[in-house]
Amino acid sequence: MTLSSIKKIALKVVCFLFASIYLISFNLHANDAQMKSLINDITKMYMSSMVYVFKSQPIINDKNIDKKELLGKRFIDNIKQTYLAKYNEEFPKEDHFVKTVLLQAMVEVMDDNKALLYDDEIGFKGIIPATFAFQLSAKLSTKGVGLKIKFTRTAGQIRNKLNRPDSWESSVMKKIQNNPKIYYDENALLNGRPAIRQFTPLPMAHYCLACHGIPDNNPLNAGKKRSEWTNIDITGFEMENWTIDDFGGGVSISIEKSVLE
Amino acid sequence: MVFAKKVKKIYCLSVLSLFSFVSLSQTLTVGFIDFPPHIALHEEYKDSPLYQYINEVFLQADFNVVYVKLPRERAFTELIKGRVDVLMPTSIPSNHETVRTLSFPLFHTVPGLCFKKENYIPILSATHRFEKLNIGVPAGSQLVAALTDSQANLIPLKGEDVTSRGVELTQRGRLDAFYHPSPVKVYHQENPLYKEVACSYFHGYSTPIYIAIANTMSKETFTAINQIFQKAMLEEPYEYYFAMRK
Numbered sequence: 286m287t288l289s290s291i292k293k294i295a296l297k298v299v300c301f302l303f304a305s306i307y308l309i310s311f312n313l314h315a316n317d318a319q320m321k322s323l324i325n326d327i328t329k330m331y332m333s334s335m336v337y338v339f340k341s342q343p344i345i346n347d348k349n350i351d352k353k354e355l356l357g358k359r360f361i362d363n364i365k366q367t368y369l370a371k372y373n374e375e376f377p378k379e380d381h382f383v384k385t386v387l388l389q390a391m392v393e394v395m396d397d398n399k400a401l402l403y404d405d406e407i408g409f410k411g412i413i414p415a416t417f418a419f420q421l422s423a424k425l426s427t428k429g430v431g432l433k434i435k436f437t438r439t440a441g442q443i444r445n446k447l448n449r450p451d452s453w454e455s456s457v458m459k460k461i462q463n464n465p466k467i468y469y470d471e472n473a474l475l476n477g478r479p480a481i482r483q484f485t486p487l488p489m490a491h492y493c494l495a496c497h498g499i500p501d502n503n504p505l506n507a508g509k510k511r512s513e514w515t516n517i518d519i520t521g522f523e524m525e526n527w528t529i530d531d532f533g534g535g536v537s538i539s540i541e542k543s544v545l546e
Numbered sequence: 547m548v549f550a551k552k553v554k555k556i557y558c559l560s561v562l563s564l565f566s567f568v569s570l571s572q573t574l575t576v577g578f579i580d581f582p583p584h585i586a587l588h589e590e591y592k593d594s595p596l597y598q599y600i601n602e603v604f605l606q607a608d609f610n611v612v613y614v615k616l617p618r619e620r621a622f623t624e625l626i627k628g629r630v631d632v633l634m635p636t637s638i639p640s641n642h643e644t645v646r647t648l649s650f651p652l653f654h655t656v657p658g659l660c661f662k663k664e665n666y667i668p669i670l671s672a673t674h675r676f677e678k679l680n681i682g683v684p685a686g687s688q689l690v691a692a693l694t695d696s697q698a699n700l701i702p703l704k705g706e707d708v709t710s711r712g713v714e715l716t717q718r719g720r721l722d723a724f725y726h727p728s729p730v731k732v733y734h735q736e737n738p739l740y741k742e743v744a745c746s747y748f749h750g751y752s753t754p755i756y757i758a759i760a761n762t763m764s765k766e767t768f769t770a771i772n773q774i775f776q777k778a779m780l781e782e783p784y785e786y787y788f789a790m791r792k
Contacts (some may be wrong), residue, residue, distance in 0.1 A: 357790055389786040396789030397656075397747075400733045400740065404663075407744050411668025416749075419671075423749045427654045428783075445671035446692075447750040521672040 317471060320545055324469070324483045326377040327387060328538050331434055332485070333368040334391055334421070335414040339492055340367070345412050348405040355395050355402060361388055383432045383544060390424045397424075409519055413496075416520075418536075419445060431541030433475060436487075438534030444522050454537050457484045462532050475539040482539040489533035496520060497527045572767060573610040576600070577630035579621050581755075583734040584635060584653070584788065587615045595788050596635060596652075599778075607774045628762035632771070635755045646761060648772050650779045651754035653788070655728035657690055658747035662716050665723070666744045682715055682724035684708040689725060690751045713742055727753070 338345075341363075344354055353359055365376040379385050394417065395402075401410050418436040425432055437443065437450045439458050450458065457468045465486035473482040494502040496518040503524060506514040516524045578597070580587040585594040592598075597613070604611045616624060616633070625633045625645065635652050638645055659681065661667060667675050676698035683689055685702040693700070703711050703724065709732055712724030726732060729745035757775065759768055 389783060393785045393789045397730075400730075400735055401668075401744065401746075403735060404740075404744055406663040407666055407668075409668060411746065416669055420749050423656075423752065427651070427752055427754070445750075447671070520669050521667065521675050 316545075320471065320481050320540075320542075321469060323381055323383070323545065324481055324538055324540060326384065327432070327434070327540070328483060328485050328536055329368060329372055330364070330377065330384065330387060331418070331421070331536060331538070332487075333371055334364045335418055335436070336371060337364050337367040338412065338417045339414045342413070345402065345410055346408060348408070352399075352402045356399065357392055357396075360392060360395050364391065383430060383540060386428055386430050386432065387425070387434075390421055390428065394420045394424050411520060413520065415444075419448060423447075431475070431478075431480075431544040433537075433539040435537045436534065437537055439532070442525065442534075450537070453482060454484060457537075458532075458535070461486060465532065465535075473539065475541050479542040480539050481542065481545070482537070484535050484537050486535040487533040489527065489529050489531050491529065493533060494527065494529065496522065497525045499526050499528075500524065573612060574604070574632060574767075574771075575612045575614060575630045576604075576632040576634070577614050577616040577621055577624060578634065579616055579618050579636055581635045582731050583736055586736070591615065595791050596784070599784055599787050600634070603774055603778045606778075607770065609771075622758075625758055625760050628760045631760050631763050631767075633758040633760075636758050637753050637755055638758065644761070646759045646763075646768070647756035648759065648775050650776055651756050653755050653785045654752040655730065655755055656747045656749055656752050657725065657727045658729040658745050659693075659723040660712065660716065660726055660729055660732055660743040660745040661723045662719075662742075663744045666746070667723075668746050670746050670748050679722040680720070682712045682721045684725065684727075687725070687727065690748045692748055692751070693725065709739075713739055717742060 337360075341355060344350065344352060354363055368374075368376045377384060379388070397420070398410070398412055401407065401412070404410075415436060418434075422434050422436070425434055435448060435450075435454070437448050437454055439462070440449055440455060443449050453470070453473060457470075461468055461484070465488070467486070468484045470482045473480050475482070489497075495504055500506055500514045500516045503515065503518055505517075505519055518524050578585050578587060578591060581596070583594075584596040585591055591613075592601075601611070601613075614630060616630070621630075621633055621636070622639070622645070624630045637655075638647065659667070659670060670692065673692050673696040676693070676696040679698045680701055681693070681698045682703040683693075683700050685704045685708075689700075701721065703715075705711050709724075709726065712721065712726070713732070715721040716724055726745065729747065731737075732739050732743065733745035734740060759771070
């Protein structure tokens with residue numbers, strides 16, 4: 286074997302190695318981008334459903350009106366419209382089964398509430414964004430699909446104990462509380478298994494203050510003398526006196542990596 | 547390589563023929579327990595969503611199925627003795643922990659409280675609202691921590707029909723509410739009791755409800771049924787099918 290042929294072979298080997306490294310790194314980046322895109326889509330779908338539930342309070346609570354907009358395919362169509370209006374982009378394609386499971390779970394949650402929705406002897410039904418979000422989280426946890434969604438806030442400020450943050454969520458909120466921004470972790474764990482996790486802070490909105498703000502914000506006090514005001518909100522909890530500048534908690538989404546493969 | 551492919555093909559064909567042999571040659575006796583609104587045995591049960599879903603699943607697999615209605619008290623005895631092959635829908639009682647089930651739960655139930663409508667509490671995580679309330683609980687039943695840790699007075703309800711007793715006492719004002727492991731059985735629009743009470747749920751405390759299988763069933767038949775059920779549930783989960791029904 287001549288020196289030049291050895292050089293040629295060496296060059297080919299080096300080229301092959303570089304090409305392999307490039308392809309592997311390209312693939313890793315592509316997977317990373319896909320994972321981020323999926324978790325973003327899930328977050329925005331979930332948040333759109335909460336917004337739609339907020340906007341639908343009159344339909345939810347009014348008596349003797351049709352509730353079809355809140356059920357089945359119509360409910361999903363309304364969430365899609367809300368998504369379009371909120372993010373100014375088309376609703377994500379159902380190109381991953383976790384998105385399908387999420388949409389199915391939304392329909393199932395509203396159907397679980399069907400008897401209550403149609404009960405004309407009950408005024409306030411208690412189907413508000415936070416309770417809808419929790420019911421959806423609870424429903425997803427029964428599906429065994431490696432997707433966990435939680436609407437949470439710093440410990441000690443949680444009304445529903447089952448919504449308390451885990452250690453990952455607590456540490457993330459500690460980091461971002463003063464400078465709220467999306468926190469993405471591609472090397473986290475869920476149920477002891479490798480997972481991607483994302484925490485999306487929610488800015489406090491005026492509608493949050495109707496329950497969590499001060500008695501001035503409480504719709505139950507509207508038109509009453511100040512001496513007759515209550516600091517108990519419509520859901521039966523004591524109001525927290527939060528303001529529009531307070532940290533609003535956020536949406537925590539975790540997806541097991543095995544689901545993404 | 548070609549040989550390996552042939553072996554794989556022969557293996558696949560053998561498995562498929564085994565399943566078709568299992569399904570075509572076997573009659574399954576499927577027992578239903580009353581579980582409204584999923585299956586209501588006092589009505590024409592073939593109109594129930596659970597019957598329609600399950601029948602469709604078994605039809606696809608060409609099983610010859612005989613359906614029987616069973617009272618809850620006798621249902622597990624029938625299963626254990628092998629007089630029914632399949633029993634649904636059911637949670638597994640603690641004294642029947644050895645009973646086999648299909649790998650996917652059919653659906654989940656969530657416990658809750660049923661109130662007289664004017665006293666309705668919609669959000670049960672507001673446990674401070676239970677303080678001093680008289681809440682009837684079926685004697686000996688397992689309760690959720692949110693209730694046992696609250697300041698409610700828990701009053702045991704005894705008798706065969708605890709639900710009717712709970713409704714009656716709530717209506718008469720002797721109870722503020724009563725606990726039900728699955729209030730959906732009471733609080734659904736087809737039930738006359740829908741007019742009497744309103745129920746809310748302890749979300750986050752769900753119980754899986756399964757399809758139980760007789761221990762006398764062969765492994766091959768079990769595998770075949772499990773696979774067709776798993777496939778059906780992945781295509782359209784029962785809970786979604788139920789939610790989308792007309």
